[in-house]
Amino acid sequence: MDRSWMNSNRLSIDYKEGVNKFIQFAFENLPNNNGRFYCPCMKCFNIPKLHFELIKSHLICHGVNQSYTKWIWHGESVTDPIASNTN
Ligand SMILES: [Zn+2]
Structure with missing residues (x-):
């Protein structure tokens, strides 16, 4: 998953495409979402759904919280699959 868009200019195409991919990621990883997710923007910090x-x-107006590099609130596992070699 490419997250370079999180550091891109909010007005850039890259950023907007990244936002769309992020929403898509959430839809794929969080079933039963009712179209609602935690908002990772600079004002919400994943607190409200x-x-x-x-x-x-929000992501376009306020910007994404750039420290949110692991999308644990949007279905990504906390453990890094590369770091953990136990399977
Ligand atoms: Zn927000």
């Missing part, structure tokens, strides 16, 4: 359309506009 918002409708995905609202999250998109």
Whole structure:
């Protein structure tokens, strides 16, 4: 998953595509979401659950929280699959 968009200019195409991919990621990894996810924008910090359309506009208006590099609130596992060699 490419996350370079998180450091891109909020007005860039890369950023907007990244936002769309992020929402898609959440939909794929969080079943039974009702279209609502934690908002990872600079104002919400993953505290409220918002409708995905609202999250998109938040991410473009406020920017994404750049320290949120592991998307644990959006279905990504906490353990790094590369680091853990036990399977
Ligand atoms: Zn927000």
